[in-house]
Amino acid sequence: MSKKMWDISPTLHPGLPVWPGDTPYQSETTWEIANGCPVKVSKISMSSHTGAHCDAPSHYGVNAKAIDEVALDAYIGACRVIDLQGTRVVQPEQLTAHLNQIPARVLLRTYTTTPQQWDDQFPCISAAAIHLLAEHGVQLIGIDSPSLDPQDSKTLDAHHAVEKHGMAILEGIVLDEISAGDYELIALPLKFAGLDASPVRAILRSLIA
Ligand SMILES: Nc1ccccc1C(=O)C[C@H](N)C(=O)O
Ligand SMILES: [Zn+2]
Numbered sequence: 001m002s003k004k005m006w007d008i009s010p011t012l013h014p015g016l017p018v019w020p021g022d023t024p025y026q027s028e029t030t031w032e033i034a035n036g037c038p039v040k041v042s043k044i045s046m047s048s049h050t051g052a053h054c055d056a057p058s059h060y061g062v063n064a065k066a067i068d069e070v071a072l073d074a075y076i077g078a079c080r081v082i083d084l085q086g087t088r089v090v091q092p093e094q095l096t097a098h099l100n101q102i103p104a105r106v107l108l109r110t111y112t113t114t115p116q117q118w119d120d121q122f123p124c125i126s127a128a129a130i131h132l133l134a135e136h137g138v139q140l141i142g143i144d145s146p147s148l149d150p151q152d153s154k155t156l157d158a159h160h161a162v163e164k165h166g167m168a169i170l171e172g173i174v175l176d177e178i179s180a181g182d183y184e185l186i187a188l189p190l191k192f193a194g195l196d197a198s199p200v201r202a203i204l205r206s207l208i209a
């Protein structure tokens, strides 16, 4: 019997909300199946931070690893989805009840329904909460909002807390249909040379068949 699977990735389509001023998702057809051409091929243009994506350390750290240089083990394995719907800034005290035998990956659900339009007040996480998770061995922090830090942050306190602990980041996932609990996460970044992030197809699978 196969393991149940949940897709936690938004569909990438023209009009998908992206960071203000960033590159919108666009695609065009390079070749069509016609006139002797046997294939359809497309061209896509998008920000490295489109939809469900993994930040590389080089996105927020100087002389830090690019997405093609990061170790992949953080992006596949046991994870815990913590339901914090309605939270605007995740604080340590909201996590303490969920730390018992916590896996190395944590995904935070802050939305009941992920907005279809850009939310400039999107939920984020405090640096103190990142430090608490790191102290409990967490290696990847995921969130259903576009960033760990507030949109207007210039200090990126949560990202630099992640940097301090060498943790991995997964942002822009969709947890609308996901109940709190433990799952297997698979969310591997593409091997873009020198880039600061990579879109991913993020999925959860049940830990038992
Ligand atoms: N596209 C951007 C353009 C400029 C500044 C930030 C972004 C982001 O997407 C935020 C990123 N995901 C982050 O968590 O820092
Ligand atoms: Zn990002």
Ligand SMILES: [Zn+2]
Pocket (backbone or CB within 6 Å): 055, 146, 147, 148, 149, 159, 169, 171
């Ligand atoms: Zn980020």
